[in-house]
Amino acid sequence: MPQVIPEKYKDLFDKPAFAHLATIMPDGRPQVTPVWVAFDGRYVHVNTAVGRQKDRNLSRDGRVALSILDPANPYRYLEVRGKVAERTEKGADESIDALSQRYIGKAYPFRQPGEKRVLFKIEPEHVTAMG
Amino acid sequence: MPQVIPEKYKDLFDKPAFAHLATIMPDGRPQVTPVWVAFDGRYVHVNTAVGRQKDRNLSRDGRVALSILDPANPYRYLEVRGKVAERTEKGADESIDALSQRYIGKAYPFRQPGEKRVLFKIEPEHVTAMG
Numbered sequence: 001m002p003q004v005i006p007e008k009y010k011d012l013f014d015k016p017a018f019a020h021l022a023t024i025m026p027d028g029r030p031q032v033t034p035v036w037v038a039f040d041g042r043y044v045h046v047n048t049a050v051g052r053q054k055d056r057n058l059s060r061d062g063r064v065a066l067s068i069l070d071p072a073n074p075y076r077y078l079e080v081r082g083k084v085a086e087r088t089e090k091g092a093d094e095s096i097d098a099l100s101q102r103y104i105g106k107a108y109p110f111r112q113p114g115e116k117r118v119l120f121k122i123e124p125e126h127v128t129a130m131g
Numbered sequence: 132m133p134q135v136i137p138e139k140y141k142d143l144f145d146k147p148a149f150a151h152l153a154t155i156m157p158d159g160r161p162q163v164t165p166v167w168v169a170f171d172g173r174y175v176h177v178n179t180a181v182g183r184q185k186d187r188n189l190s191r192d193g194r195v196a197l198s199i200l201d202p203a204n205p206y207r208y209l210e211v212r213g214k215v216a217e218r219t220e221k222g223a224d225e226s227i228d229a230l231s232q233r234y235i236g237k238a239y240p241f242r243q244p245g246e247k248r249v250l251f252k253i254e255p256e257h258v259t260a261m262g
Contacts, residue, residue, distance in 0.1 A: 018200060018205055020151030020153075020163055020165075020198045021163075022151075022153035022161035022162070022163040022196065023161060024155075024159065024160075024161055028155065028159060028194070029155075029194040029196070029212065030153035030154060030155055030161045030163075030194065030195060030196045030212075031153070031196050031210075031212065032151055032152075032153040032161075032163055032196040032197065032198040032210065033198055033210060034151075034198055034200055034205065034208055063159070063160040063161065064161060065153065065160070065161040065162050065163040066163065067151045067163040067164055067165055069149060069165055074149055074165065077165055079162075079163065079164060081160065081161075081162065
C-alpha cells in the first residue's frame, strides 16, 4: 500500500522548492541531483532529458529517494522513498514547461537541439516529514 | 587521485547551505537526507548520531553522493560523489558544535540523552559544479 504524502506537506510541491533526487548508478553507488518536482496527488513527477544519467539510472533501477526542504524554513522537510511507476515521453514536453512556469515563471528555456524530454512518475512508498 | 572541490565553489561550505546526502540502504535502495556539512580542504565532513540510519549505511557501504545548492542562487550548485575515508567518534562532539554554530549560531542544542556523535570524513572522487 503506497504511503501518501502528508496533507500538511503538500505545499512543498506548490512552492519552487527543489527536490534532491537520489538514484543508483550501474555499479551500485548513489547519485544525487537537484530537480524540479511536482505531485499529482498520487505520484511525484520528475522530468529529465532522454539519455541523461538520471534517465539511464531510473530506467535500469527504479528505486529512488527524494529530499525536499521548505525554502522558507530548512528545518521543515520531506523525505520520500519510492519507485518509478511509469516512464513516459508522452506529455513530457508539456510537463517540463509547467514545471518551468512554477520554478522560473516561463516555459522551459534550456532545451538543447534534438533534446527529447521524459517524465518519470514516482510512487511514494516511505515518507518522513520533519518540522 | 581524489578530485578536489573547485576553488570557486568552496564558499558553499562557509554558508549555511544544506547538503543532501545520499547513501545506500542494506537492500541497495538509495536514501537521501539533508545534512550540515563542512570541508577541511581535503575531506567533506558529515556528522550524525551513532546508530542512526546514516551511520549504519555509511559504516556498511561508504559510497556516497552529496548535492549542495547555493542558498542565494539555486541554479548554482555542487554535486560530489565519493567515499568514506574515516569514521571517528573522536572530535565528533566538537565538530557538531562547530557545524551548529555555523548553521544556527549556537552549540548543538538537539542532543538526546545518551547520544553519541560520529564524524564521517568523505573523500571527493567526482565533482560536478553548475552555475
